[in-house]
Amino acid sequence: MELTHRTIDTGEIRMHVADRGEGFPVVFCHGFPHTWFMWHRQLDAVAAAGYRALAPDLRGYGRTEAPANVEAYTNAAVIGDLMALLDDIGAEQAAFVGLDFGAQLVWELTLRAPERVAAAIVLNNPFAPRPPRAPSAFWTKAAERHFLHLSYFQTPGIADAELAADPRGFLARVYYSLSGDYHYLDTWKNPPGLGYLDVLPQASALPWSWLSEAEFDTLVQDFERTGFTGGLNWYRNLDRNWELTAAYADAKVEVPTFFLYGQNDPDMEGFSGRDPLATLRANVLDLREVVEVPAAGHLVQLERPDAVNAFLLDALKSLDLRA
Template identity: 85%
Template sequence: MELTHRILDTGAVHMHVAEQGEGFPVVFCHGFPHTWFMWHRQLSAVAAAGFRGLAPDLRGYGRTDAPVAVEAYTNEAVIGDLLALLDDIGAERAVFVGLDFGAQLVWELSLRNPERVAGVVVLNNPFAPRPPRPPSAFWTKAAERHFLHLSYFQTPGIADAELAADPRNFLARVYYSLSADYHYLDTWKNPPGLGYLDVLPQAPALPWPWLSEAEFDTLVDDFTRTGFTGGLNWYRNLDRNWDLTAAYADAKIEVPTYFLYGENDPDMEGFSGRDPLATLRANVTDLRQVREVPGAGHLVQLERTDAVNDFLIAALNDVVSRGSAVVPQ
């Protein structure tokens, strides 16, 4: 049950993977600005329940390579890393868990390679069909009216320098702002032309009820070493991802799906359409469970760890009991 670390050569990058437990594989995919460590409480839980948890630093993060070329950060490219991980452990399929960019990644993986997906557990970022126009067509218009990080992050070098100048300050403020302790969409009250730190609230001193100072220090140490360019390059590929998914414009998610969201999640409120749950239900053919977690925001796996772990273990057991999972030999 010991947590271990290794570096895997995917053929494109050297990817750091944290692992814990034995049994059917469960792959955790993080978002921005996160690392594998955002899932450390879930790794121990799935290991105790008889599963093999694997949490990679996705490309551009932590101890995984950060290619220089912006176009190296498409979902299609990172899906190649995840498939290389499955091949490396000899698994035909796995359950994939995703939040934030990690959610978008597992949704697209489910469209591109459903034969490798035994099921998905997605937190806070519901599936929606490919829009008729590229994402920038929507955020550019909004950014003319108010500050919007999606637009601000697009120009290489600007946000990179601002955030890297004081990683501890930025991470505390962005984690706090995304939690249920703050209303993240209040950042939209600020005019365009500002930096991210100009619009984010000051964070209270750590520890917080849902995050210890030692946990926070682990995340700060990684980003102090790496900076934020790798993660920001994921934002700079949103239009490119749209271009690369034309063949899936009308496709539905057909793998077993379990969706959990925080009551106060800003993505559900402001970035997922007018009725995200109705859209999810209309476009996921095997949606097995949807659950709201009261009093939780975007970092729900930290804010309400027990609720997330209970939901996750129940979903994994359901996948196994219905025969969707076969333990790799």
């Protein structure tokens, strides 16, 4: 079950994939600012249980190509990359695991290509129906009152330069702020017009109880080489994703679905509506399990790997998947 690294041609880009184990494929989709390595503890556990665990660097990240065109980072385009990955390994279906932008990607995948999804296993970012207005209509108003990263990230070049100037410092501060060790929504106490590093808290010195210095160094190395523009371009397509999903405005998720969230996750608290679990249950027709992880934040797969791994393996076992 040695971890291997390879690159596939998706037809649009060359995508790096970390690949471990044999059996039914389980594909892990990361968020911002992450790489495939955010899932390394889950790859070990899932492969050891008899599955093929695959974690791509999604387009714009890590060792995967980063197109120069901002419009190249839509969910539809990245779903095309994931379908090419399944075709490359000769699989009709996979179980897809997602967090953050990876969660949004998995949700949209269940609508665009449900026949390729054996199960959706989502962490922290619940499904919600397509809103009646573009996302910017909501965040622009909020950003008039306080700092909001969704708005700050929209203009190409500004956040890119700020974050690339100190990748190590930014990553330490943003990972710490998103964890259960800090209340991320305190960043909203800052006025508009500031940079992201102006509003993020200082992180305590590494190692942390849930992240070693060596693991952090691995994450930093990729961003020191690539910068953050590829990941930021995902934010710059939020309205475009909304435009491209008009046909799914009233769609429900019908594939087998499992949802886990951290008790202190900022997306559940501040970005997912007033009652995210009720919305999830109303729109996901085959929702099989909902699990809360006490005291965990947004990076739950690192903060509480034992709980997340047990959740993943129980979900996969319940599906009785066959290679």
